[in-house]
Amino acid sequence: MSGYVRELALAARAAQAAIAATDAGTRRALIEGMAGQLLAGQDALLAANAQDLARASAAGASKATLDRLALDAARIQSMADALREVAGQADPLGGITRSDVRPNGVRVERQRIPLGLVAMIYEARPNVTAEAAALCLKAGNAVLLRGGSEAAASNATIAACLHAALRDAGLPEAAVSLVADTAREHVLELLQLTDLVDLAIPRGGESLIRFVAEHARVPVIKHYKGVCHLYVDRAADAGKALALLIDGKTSRPGVCNALETLLVHRDIAAVFLPQALAALHARGVEVRGDAATRALDADVLAASEADYAAEFLDLILAVRVVDDLPAALAHIARHGSDHTEVIVTEDAAAAAAFVRAVRSSAVMVNASSRFNDGGQLGLGAEIGISTTRLHAYGPMGVEALTIERFVVRGQGQVRHPELQGK
Structure with missing residues (x-):
């Protein structure tokens, strides 16, 4: 190991103490300052992003990768808006979430405190650089950012904006540390820093996340992929189902909350599927279906079992006709990714059964899969979506970057009074 990442982590760890010592107003002003710096640096950021896009395109990056990588004025404004929303959230630190008095008079409290140093390992998502920094700082943490090489210029420019805001606030720049050298050996080094890194959060493709999970000695929050299903029940409103299908599949197919599989109850398949398939074809979606689906539309390709477990991240959709709700649930249990x-459905009992049976981090009843997003769920920005059942499950906002500890307040009580005076 070179020690390069360890030196960055040591500086970030020291800077975290300064961030944790700030009051809520200081952290709010800091993050608002970061939003302002992003907007002020828009021209430089767009120029850097153009360099990244040109390199990625020349290297043969997929459409989904290029979409995640691309920035424009609207996306930069969206980043700034997300930071301001994070800044305006209630302060998560120091709050007492529970307080009980024990029979001996001791008061037992649960208090929120920072995690410490959070490591973000991500691919072609330059917005993560800004949003992860804001979320970590709001929660009193420092963050070590290792973005992908395809976004190196964009990430460096964003980090420079964030550092300017830290300087303006009189706080150490190392609280937001960017691993500028993206060599894989540095990821391995980072994942071994059990004495410095409190949590690692990978965001990217399945191969990256599995690499992190397999090599990490530090705790890891992860989700491997988003195989998201839309089940159209026999009691569904066809208009709602069609709207949710089009939004979930075509609004932005390269993201993890996009739909990958459509399941349709057999009783309504002959009526609903022809209009759904026509709408999908009209929007350029390649449909891969089972025999019952292909019987309704000659343009549907034959689906393999692998298709039903695939995260396409593209305008491709797998379709299956199922006999009933239990069959849909069995399919999701086999192929879903939590x-x-x-x-x-308009059947409250069917909706309740679906919510009870599905174990995913987010369950939607008559609402688009695209709402599984921190901003849409009221978290402001999100640092990631966890499908591991640790301290956080689902989209992770500011509160998920804190932990609860016990604070015990007494008046001199001892556990073994019989030992006193001997």
């Missing part, structure tokens, strides 16, 4: 599942 990310997002959707039911469309």
